[in-house]
Amino acid sequence: MERIPILQMGRCLLVTIQVDLQDQTALRLQDDLASRIEKTGARGVLIDISALEIVDSFIGRMLAGISGVARVLDATTVVVGMQPAVAITLVELGLSLEGVRTALNVERGMQMLQTVDKEAGP
Amino acid sequence: MTPSSDGSMALATEQDIVMSRQTVRKLTHELKFSLVDQTKMVTAASELSRNTVVYGGGGEMRWQVVTDGTKKGLRLAFEDRGPGIPNLDLALTDGWTSGKGLGMGLSGSKRLVNEFEIRSAPGEGTCVTITRWK
Numbered sequence: 314m315e316r317i318p319i320l321q322m323g324r325c326l327l328v329t330i331q332v333d334l335q336d337q338t339a340l341r342l343q344d345d346l347a348s349r350i351e352k353t354g355a356r357g358v359l360i361d362i363s364a365l366e367i368v369d370s371f372i373g374r375m376l377a378g379i380s381g382v383a384r385v386l387d388a389t390t391v392v393v394g395m396q397p398a399v400a401i402t403l404v405e406l407g408l409s410l411e412g413v414r415t416a417l418n419v420e421r422g423m424q425m426l427q428t429v430d431k432e433a434g435p
Numbered sequence: 436m437t438p439s440s441d442g443s444m445a446l447a448t449e450q451d452i453v454m455s456r457q458t459v460r461k462l463t464h465e466l467k468f469s470l471v472d473q474t475k476m477v478t479a480a481s482e483l484s485r486n487t488v489v490y491g492g493g494g495e496m497r498w499q500v501v502t503d504g505t506k507k508g509l510r511l512a513f514e515d516r517g518p519g520i521p522n523l524d525l526a527l528t529d530g531w532t533s534g535k536g537l538g539m540g541l542s543g544s545k546r547l548v549n550e551f552e553i554r555s556a557p558g559e560g561t562c563v564t565i566t567r568w569k
Contacts, residue, residue, distance in 0.1 A: 335449050335450060335452070336452070337449060367474055369481040370482060402474045402547065
């Protein structure tokens with residue numbers, strides 16, 4: 314089965330989703346991220362979805378799930394790069410991704426995570 | 436491969452959900468739907484394919500390019516022979532869920548298309564037909 318790679322950069326974990334996600338792959342990413350946060354003590358998770366052509370309720374639930382689990386493990390998640398057509402569709406579908414932080418692009422997402430990390434201290 | 440103006444594909448596994456998205460993407464692209472309209476139709480297809488696979492125990496998706504005067508559109512039907520939906524009004528309510536999802540699949544996909552029709556009887560299966568006009 315496909316597996317989405319998770320990269321570490323300092324105290325952040327980076328994930329770029331570049332494939333049309335199968336449901337099982339999405340669930341596995343959720344599990345993988347939780348154990349990587351625990352192992353690395355990461356304070357931030359950045360998920361780049363700029364290559365995703367759709368976000369349906371399943372993927373929306375995965376993003377919300379990752380955010381929730383990360384929060385409990387004391388890490389902040391930010392989802393970046395959503396395509397405008399995807400955002401329009403998602404809102405009309407009825408998903409607002411409550412509790413999920415978003416940023417326009419990777420750069421702004423990293424800034425957001427660094428700010429949160431500084432506030433939290435060493 | 437170019438999908439012809441009508442056809443069908445089996446929906447049995449999770450991989451088929453991905454395939455149905457790709458098929459609908461190609462069809463809407465060929466019909467020159469705007470990017471937002473393509474995305475809406477593909478998202479609706481993804482939700483309904485998943486329902487067919489997960490709740491219906493598998494089935495099929497049929498597609499048809501439809502015309503109305505000078506208007507062109509795409510009609511998709513998702514049919515299974517699963518347990519059916521006992522209470523359709525309830526199933527179409529935002530937030531109602533059988534337990535595995537967010538409860539946005541049916542009601543949400545209805546908002547993403549121009550026409551939405553659902554037939555279901557307990558023990559006989561479910562058929563959802565959606566149409567989006569260009």
